[in-house]
Amino acid sequence: MKAAIYPGGGQPLTIETLPDPQPGPNEVLIEVHRCGICGTDLSMTKGEAWDYGSNVQLGHEYAGRVIEVGSKVSDYKVGDSIAVLPSAACGECAACRSHGNVILCQSRIGSAMFGFSELAAVPVAAATRLPSTLSMADGALVEPLAVSLYGVRLAHITPGDPVLVLGGGTVALYAIYWARRLGAGRIVAMSRSPRREALALAMGADKFIAYGDNEVAEVQEALGGAPTLVLECVGAEGMLSKAVNHVAPFGKVMSLGFCMAPDPVIPAIASYKCASLQFAVGYSLREFLYIAEQMDKGHCDPKAIISSEVSLDELPDAFAALRGPNTDTKVHVCCSHDC
Numbered sequence: 395m396k397a398a399i400y401p402g403g404g405q406p407l408t409i410e411t412l413p414d415p416q417p418g419p420n421e422v423l424i425e426v427h428r429c430g431i432c433g434t435d436l437s438m439t440k441g442e443a444w445d446y447g448s449n450v451q452l453g454h455e456y457a458g459r460v461i462e463v464g465s466k467v468s469d470y471k472v473g474d475s476i477a478v479l480p481s482a483a484c485g486e487c488a489a490c491r492s493h494g495n496v497i498l499c500q501s502r503i504g505s506a507m508f509g510f511s512e513l514a515a516v517p518v519a520a521a522t523r524l525p526s527t528l529s530m531a532d533g534a535l536v537e538p539l540a541v542s543l544y545g546v547r548l549a550h551i552t553p554g555d556p557v558l559v560l561g562g563g564t565v566a567l568y569a570i571y572w573a574r575r576l577g578a579g580r581i582v583a584m585s586r587s588p589r590r591e592a593l594a595l596a597m598g599a600d601k602f603i604a605y606g607d608n609e610v611a612e613v614q615e616a617l618g619g620a621p622t623l624v625l626e627c628v629g630a631e632g633m634l635s636k637a638v639n640h641v642a643p644f645g646k647v648m649s650l651g652f653c654m655a656p657d658p659v660i661p662a663i664a665s666y667k668c669a670s671l672q673f674a675v676g677y678s679l680r681e682f683l684y685i686a687e688q689m690d691k692g693h694c695d696p697k698a699i700i701s702s703e704v705s706l707d708e709l710p711d712a713f714a715a716l717r718g719p720n721t722d723t724k725v726h727v728c729c730s731h732d733c
Contacts, residue, residue: 397453403476419465428727429726459530536685544674560633622642622646623641623647630653
């Protein structure tokens with residue numbers, strides 16, 4: 395089979411021919427149909443402090459069809475369509491018992507970071523069956539949808555809360571989507587560029603505002619006051635400080651941006667607001683199951699963010715293009731011929 399390999403040290407991805415994987419007793423072998431390119435993939439293949447390592451497979455936003463089942467597998471059969479979690483959780487450690495967060499599992503009993511490949515042997519514990527109403531494109535969006543759903547749920551939105559979402563990428567757009575579905579009042583989307591304004595409005599925002607000298611006043615005018623919840627979805631230096639400047643007294647800042655560099659906040663400014671600052675990463679299996687069951691029942695089509703599709707052979711060039719100025723939002727890699 396063909397698979398993408400990251401050599402490490404910030405070197406470009408390569409497409410290599412590897413032996414076809416064989417499913418273990420508790421695994422299913424799938425033909426990978428689609429895998430989304432995540433911002434984390436770009437960040438962790440630059441050879442910096444946060445890095446995937448050397449000679450590793452990658453790709454964690456993917457869906458495929460079962461073509462073989464392991465000897466102990468009874469819940470799946472050949473032909474089933476599944477979305478895949480990046481890893482299987484043990485269910486026993488503190489993170490699993492208290493929150494069910496599969497990304498924070500201390501044991502990680504099985505990896506499934508094989509999305510940029512033609513075939514993948516996936517632990518059953520990392521598989522989520524897709525309803526017949528969902529396409530493979532839908533399935534490859536379950537993982538990024540889960541990231542935003544988990545964060546918005548942790549924020550504990552109450553009906554009518556005014557919400558500000560910082561950013562215009564996938565996490566931000568889906569944070570808008572879930573904030574709308576979970577009962578937010580007015581929602582403002584804010585980004586440096588109006589390029590994704592239409593998408594932000596389609597996902598459920600009431601107003602789009604670009605960063606600027608008068609942005610605090612503009613946000614308050616659009617929301618009817620300061621936001622009680624700010625969802626920081628950029629992950630760049632300066633965004634936490636911006637979020638604190640906007641949040642209402644006794645409000646909350648939820649950081650979903652996963653910034654990998656120091657991002658200073660002036661505690662006195664946050665203190666004078668008695669503001670809460672919370673960080674989130676990952677999701678639980680219940681987010682995956684909920685999305686698979688409810689994805690086609692929302693107020694808009696989450697597939698609207700898919701801006702382009704590339705083949706597996708084109709993946710290294712796509713990575714290079716996404717590192718520079720581009721007009722893409724979500725790029726899907728078609729790993730099978732009938733994608």
